[in-house]
Amino acid sequence: MPKVVDHEERRRRIAETLRRIAADEGLEAVSLGQVAAAAGISKGQVQHYFPTKDAMLRYAVRTLRDQVERQVVAGTAGAPPDLRAVLVALLPLDAESRTEALVANAFVWRAFKDDEIAAWFRTGYEHLRAALAALVEAEHSLSGLDAAREADLLLALTGGLADAVLLGHRSGEEAIELIDLHLRRLAG
Amino acid sequence: MPKVVDHEERRRRIAETLRRIAADEGLEAVSLGQVAAAAGISKGQVQHYFPTKDAMLRYAVRTLRDQVERQVVAGTAGAPPDLRAVLVALLPLDAESRTEALVANAFVWRAFKDDEIAAWFRTGYEHLRAALAALVEAEHSLSGLDAAREADLLLALTGGLADAVLLGHRSGEEAIELIDLHLRRLAG
DNA sequence: CGTTTTGCGATACGATCGGATTGTAAAGAA
DNA sequence: TTCTTTACAATCCGATCGTATCGCAAAACG
Numbered sequence: 001m002p003k004v005v006d007h008e009e010r011r012r013r014i015a016e017t018l019r020r021i022a023a024d025e026g027l028e029a030v031s032l033g034q035v036a037a038a039a040g041i042s043k044g045q046v047q048h049y050f051p052t053k054d055a056m057l058r059y060a061v062r063t064l065r066d067q068v069e070r071q072v073v074a075g076t077a078g079a080p081p082d083l084r085a086v087l088v089a090l091l092p093l094d095a096e097s098r099t100e101a102l103v104a105n106a107f108v109w110r111a112f113k114d115d116e117i118a119a120w121f122r123t124g125y126e127h128l129r130a131a132l133a134a135l136v137e138a139e140h141s142l143s144g145l146d147a148a149r150e151a152d153l154l155l156a157l158t159g160g161l162a163d164a165v166l167l168g169h170r171s172g173e174e175a176i177e178l179i180d181l182h183l184r185r186l187a188g
Numbered sequence: 189m190p191k192v193v194d195h196e197e198r199r200r201r202i203a204e205t206l207r208r209i210a211a212d213e214g215l216e217a218v219s220l221g222q223v224a225a226a227a228g229i230s231k232g233q234v235q236h237y238f239p240t241k242d243a244m245l246r247y248a249v250r251t252l253r254d255q256v257e258r259q260v261v262a263g264t265a266g267a268p269p270d271l272r273a274v275l276v277a278l279l280p281l282d283a284e285s286r287t288e289a290l291v292a293n294a295f296v297w298r299a300f301k302d303d304e305i306a307a308w309f310r311t312g313y314e315h316l317r318a319a320l321a322a323l324v325e326a327e328h329s330l331s332g333l334d335a336a337r338e339a340d341l342l343l344a345l346t347g348g349l350a351d352a353v354l355l356g357h358r359s360g361e362e363a364i365e366l367i368d369l370h371l372r373r374l375a376g
Numbered sequence: 377c378g379t380t381t382t383g384c385g386a387t388a389c390g391a392t393c394g395g396a397t398t399g400t401a402a403a404g405a406a
Numbered sequence: 407t408t409c410t411t412t413a414c415a416a417t418c419c420g421a422t423c424g425t426a427t428c429g430c431a432a433a434a435c436g
Contacts, residue, residue: 113214160343
């Protein structure tokens with residue numbers, strides 16, 4: 001065998017390039033040639049690591065979810081689990097999370113045609129839902145509330161705010177204020 | 189001059205076909221050939237009414253917004269202006285509004301690359317925001333609230349719920365229940 | 377009636393797509 | 407060393423894309 005290479009590392013680098021293109025120019029700008037050129041490698045090499053374009057897209061989605069989860073964990077690290085901090089961490093406030101949100105949104109609508117991508121988004125949604133419900137339950141100021149239902153509400157609200165921020169309809173500060181307004185009302 | 193034709197009517201028919209394809213198979217499946225074939229006309233005729241593909245897409249967005257506004261008005265017609273009814277009308281509950289929501293979502297991300305489309309979405313958002321604020325203000329059970337802020341909250345919440353319903357994460361009934369939960373809390 | 381204008385079908389063009397094929401250099405295995 | 411396998415580059419293929427162009431029939435206008 002020739003050069004010993006870390007296959008997973010190559011795939012990760014290609015997927016990162018793919019996501020950068022998807023965030024910058026849209027998912028429809030993602031092609032084998034574009035990805036290869038942007039990654040500084042040949043089309044053949046891309047094909048060597050991904051049998052088809054769909055496989056490449058699926059891999060990019062899979063590793064994106066890992067990245068988002070890491071981002072949320074990092075955004076709330078050090079402190080005790082705090083409901084507000086998690087919600088704020090879900091907003092696209094810095095360039096990095098903005099890129100992630102853009103890519104996620106670009107991929108979401110592929111889920112309608114690709115069951116595997118749909119499954120990734122569904123489990124991601126369920127994880128987040130469960131985590132939020134647990135945080136609601138743990139918050140002493142929110143005792144007496146239906147945690148699952150409030151988690152659904154918070155998830156929808158934060159998702160809508162994230163879209164509004166992403167599209168420039170609201171600023172990040174406004175979104176945080178609205179989250180605080182809602183939480184204040186929850187607490188009584 | 190030959191056959192007297194209603195240009196606007198032709199364009200409307202083409203735009204409708206385009207939106208149907210976008211909803212069924214995604215925006216990337218929209219091509220001149222596909223639209224022409226689905227509309228039962230020739231590629232040349234499509235070109236005759238739209239100089240470029242972008243012009244066609246922009247027209248489709250413009251008329252979509254009119255359609256959505258008509259839908260919301262129709263969904264709340266006859267009755268006095270009712271905040272809850274408007275919010276529910278924004279959810280993709282039937283096949284028609286589901287298609288509209290799908291198309292709108294497919295187009296939203298084009299707004300990043302097309303300032304004209306971005307402007308259409310922005311004004312649509314502002315209209316909706318103003319309308320909701322007026323309804324909040326009019327609702328006697330909600331007196332004493334910051335109408336503009338509550339409208340933002342409601343818009344984000346409903347938007348997030350609409351996405352969740354569209355993606356199959358929540359059912360329409362669940363979404364309505366969550367809206368009611370929020371409204372009940374608003375009312376005190 | 378003839379001229380001009382318009383609606384629109386047909387087709388050609390160059391670019392780009394995803395994917396398949398082929399060639400080749402490098403490096404362990406024999 | 408020789409053989410085999412792997413990493414990857416280069417190129418080709420057929421399909422499809424958006425757009426441009428050509429041609430012609432129909433109809434209002436002189």
